[in-house]
Amino acid sequence: MTLYLSHLRLSRRPSAQALAPLLAPADPAARKAAQHNLLWSVFTDGPDRNRDFLWREERENSFLTLSARPPAQTDLFEPHQVKEFAPALSIGDRLDFQLRCNATRTEKTGGLSERGKEKKRHIDLVMDALQAVPGRKDLPEGAQSLRAPARLSLAQDVGRAWLARQGQKAGFHLLAAEVADYSTEVLPGHRGPRKGQPQFGILDLTGRIEITDPAAFLPMLAAGFGRAKAFGCGLMLIRRAA
Template identity: 60%
Template sequence: MTLYLSRLRLSRHPQARALDQLLNPEDPGQRLDAHHRLLWAAFSDGPDRRRDFLWRAEEAGAFLTLSSRPPVAGDLFDAPQVRDFAPVLTVGDRLSFALRANATRDRKGQGRVDVVMDALHGLPKAERAVARMGLAQQAGAEWLSRHGEAGGFHLIGVNVNDYSVMALPGHRGVRRGQPQFGILDMTGMLEVTDPAAFVARLAQGFGRARAFGCGLMLIRRAG
């Protein structure tokens, strides 16, 4: 399996910067939707192309992608910085990681549910704000640990640095079935137990909402 890790940055050409409010709007939901469409421009080479890449927003106007083919150069981005992603791993290697993920699980009769929303649902509304990050830490750690069982790694430790709920444009307020999802920002350390399975999981991504900037795990050797 050949993979490419790429850094993309919005073009700083004046013609592209004139579109900044459309390509990089201030509203978080609108920005996520715009970036979702924008990244397709770097990888979609035809109407029948299926998504075969992961992406993550970094600082304003900059993105990291993991893909099975290099991004296509275009007018919206500066020339992409592309390198092969082929980590040489052995059993027992320890890696630090950063992961932005939409963590879900199956709940009978409800389908897929966000693990943090599900944990909060059992509390009185007056207690949810105070308990939010503690439950996010617990639910996020349990969810990622379960992924490790089949994903070729053992979770040593994880910190949930942020949990937010994102609603896409045109869908505001309480409404059954509205497209919104929770996003966990996590950092931590893991130990590789099956290198091939772990690299395959990295390529596949973690959790859902991968078309919207979730699921790409960044790794480096632990110091």
């Protein structure tokens, strides 16, 4: 399987910079949606094209992508840096990784959708674990919420356990993992009140894995891990462990 790992950066030309407020708006939710559309512009080749790329923002207006096809060059970007990505992996190889992901589990809700499919909902695992920790409304007046200090600790436990389960079907064994950050983003398009707004959680994981089944691992690497792939999650960056 040959993929393409690319570094894309928004052009510094005045014509592109003039569009910066539209291409990279300040509002975080609108920004994710705009970035996704921006990257779609160099991968789509027709209205029927399904998304076949993963992406993550590295720095402001700078992105890494993993794709089945090389990105097209447009005036909105600096010249792309593209290289073929076809790692030759064997059982027992150890890889260091970085992964930005939305870790969820799926629950059946009963009934059928309008398309006749069984209804499901996707539960953010860290948010779900936090529900068991007393928040401000559950404590006496003036008491501090316990959720903020517990947040990263829970994210560590949840993130490691989730990634270990991913490895069982993706051809790797998790040797070590550290959650560098956990944050939440509002889903793009929400126009209602702040309270109760739909959100998704983002885990930034680093660590080391051992390959147990290369034939299973590479397709999963291309497909991405977790949900919210349209919003910059799911891309696992790997390099051989020293």
